[in-house]
Amino acid sequence: MTYFYLAIAIVAEVIGTSALKATEGFTKFWPSLTVVVGYVLSFYYLSIVLKYFPIGVTYAIWSGAGVVLVAIIGFLWYKQTPDLAAVIGMGLIVAGVIVIHAFSKTVEHL
Numbered sequence: 831m832t833y834f835y836l837a838i839a840i841v842a843e844v845i846g847t848s849a850l851k852a853t854e855g856f857t858k859f860w861p862s863l864t865v866v867v868g869y870v871l872s873f874y875y876l877s878i879v880l881k882y883f884p885i886g887v888t889y890a891i892w893s894g895a896g897v898v899l900v901a902i903i904g905f906l907w908y909k910q911t912p913d914l915a916a917v918i919g920m921g922l923i924v925a926g927v928i929v930i931h932a933f934s935k936t937v938e939h940l
Contacts, residue, residue, distance in 0.1 A: 832882045839875035840892055842868045844899045851908060884936050891930060894923040 846868020852861035879888050898920050904910040912920070930937065 835875045836879045839872045840895045843872035843896050847900050848903045894927045
């Protein structure tokens with residue numbers, strides 16, 4: 831169940847972050863509301879996950895997955911194409927999350 835809450839936290843953060851550009855400096859109501867609700871939900875579920883997982887590991891997974899997903903949304907929605915260095919860097923982030931999931935003794939394994 832902890833991973834489910836972590837997934838909700840990641841998705842909510844990605845929605846909030848993806849809506850930031852559309853707020854135009856928080857001058858647009860609906861995108862601004864989306865950002866606030868996304869972050870509130872994200873931090874709420876992240877706080878639940880932190881009851882069971884160490885903060886460093888949790889934050890690495892949450893932020894790493896968020897970075898990659900926001901980059902994908904930026905590419906698909908905003909037509910922002912990452913360069914090779916960005917793609918390699920995100921690949922390393924994904925590899926790090928996989929290593930944590932596969933080998934770390936600080937998180938439960940499914």
